[in-house]
Amino acid sequence: MSRSRETVVRAAGLTITIVYAVLIGWLFVRQPASFAEVTGGLSSTVGAYRIDQQAFEDGLRYFRNDQFAEARAAFERADTARRDALTQFYIAYAFYRQGWGRFYSDDQLYRQGLETINLAIALAPEGRLVVEEPGQEIRTADELKAELERGLQVEASDFDPARVFRQRK
């Protein structure tokens, strides 16, 4: 093998190895659970990730009609890689609204909601997510997170009879 050809092989080998090692390191850090999350994560790294807008609109429609399981299914279809902060916000919001009860809240749904809103906050630029939607009471990820955390805590106010008159947000 000529010296120049050997140099090319060595340089290419080093580059490929470093890129592959970085990719493997990224996989170990991000822990994608599916192939869609791998491709979505990689494309979002280069700013090329796009959600399925039609599925997102379907999800919003279900959400406004109080069909929360259907809404989550549509939102998950819209954001298969779980890389879009807004879609994750609405998934968390759907967990909140479904889990909300006049007498008690569903802890399991609230926990899932909290996990999802934490992901949405992590995905949002600088952790700030504001959703300006008319008629929607919770407009920021921080408000939703606080609501979910309050629902999971047992406080003296939980035993206040006036609690039954509060409104779902």
Add this chain to the structure above:
Amino acid sequence: MTAAREALHLPILFLTITLAAGLRPGAAVMLTPPSLFSLILAVLLVAVLVQSGTFAPRRVINESRPALANLNGGMLAATLIVASAQMFSLLMPDAGLPRTLFSVYFLVLMINTMAASPDRVRVLRSLAVTFGAGFVLKFVVLDALSDPAGGRLARVLQVLFEGVTLGVLTQDAQHPAAGYIAFIAIVAFLAALSLLPSAARAQSASSAIVVRDA
């Protein structure tokens, strides 16, 4: 050793082994990084490989080589250590008494191999037996003892076994693909070790030059 093998084939193979050995298939696929103890075992394993001449680091990193070639050599050594650590992580049970026993088993085996100072062929054979035994114990024996999907008799025996051993031996059931992935990773790792630049090959190459000079 060719430049392609040193710069491309072996590092890529070791990185693929790192990925495969860290893969934990299941309802949610997980990637497990090597534990700290696995890294210690990996360093011991690399020491054994160097001592036995299975891996001759001077052939891939020395002052007479160009900087790029030394970088390739460094990358090869780094990927070897990481892949070795992942192999130990793969073969160690996830928790309980078996994990402790396996840890001690691998540690004693590495130290014993260093003390025995075997040659390249014996080290490769010894590693094949060690990793093969680890594979059979974890993916065949312990998996069979921890399988919740067995028949009624199997479940009765499992409950009795758990009672006798106070539940310290049984592990979480593994995905059926886990054993196959582990087997491929072990075979690929042993093959990669046999392809490393060895001291024996360097010696025979230099002897050939001496004969020609004479």
